[in-house]
Amino acid sequence: MAxxxxxxxxxxxxxxxxxxxxxxxxxxxxxxxxxxxxxPLLATVGIGELTYRKGREEFHLAVAGGFAEVxxxxxxxxxxxxxxPAEIDRERAExxxxxxxQRLAGRSQEDVDYARxxxxxxxxxxxxxxxxxxx
Numbered sequence: 001m002a003x004x005x006x007x008x009x010x011x012x013x014x015x016x017x018x019x020x021x022x023x024x025x026x027x028x029x030x031x032x033x034x035x036x037x038x039x040p041l042l043a044t045v046g047i048g049e050l051t052y053r054k055g056r057e058e059f060h061l062a063v064a065g066g067f068a069e070v071x072x073x074x075x076x077x078x079x080x081x082x083x084x085p086a087e088i089d090r091e092r093a094e095x096x097x098x099x100x101x102q103r104l105a106g107r108s109q110e111d112v113d114y115a116r117x118x119x120x121x122x123x124x125x126x127x128x129x130x131x132x133x134x135x
Contacts, residue, residue, distance in 0.1 A: 004073050006018055021055065028045070045068050065079060085131050
């Protein structure tokens, strides 16, 4: 019995608008789970895999950046980006992972932005992880 409303939106589209039983969000301070009746919360969204459950079925999204608000049995995630497994181009994500790893391998060079390369690697790894999930 789904008692929690989940909305995930990006600047360009509404990705999810469903009744769910549970949501797990990748916050910048770590993952947090939300069940019906959760206390109100406002959190920043990091790079990671957002998971939600309807009955025994699990669904996954690759998300990066934004904000999550929990209030009165509703979770609203305003993400910079959010992709379902079927929307992810695995080859492109693999190339992004390789580029980020190459940048990090040469991090002794002054022109490498270490934080930016780490974010790119995290996004690519998350996209590959979510793309490997059943659709």
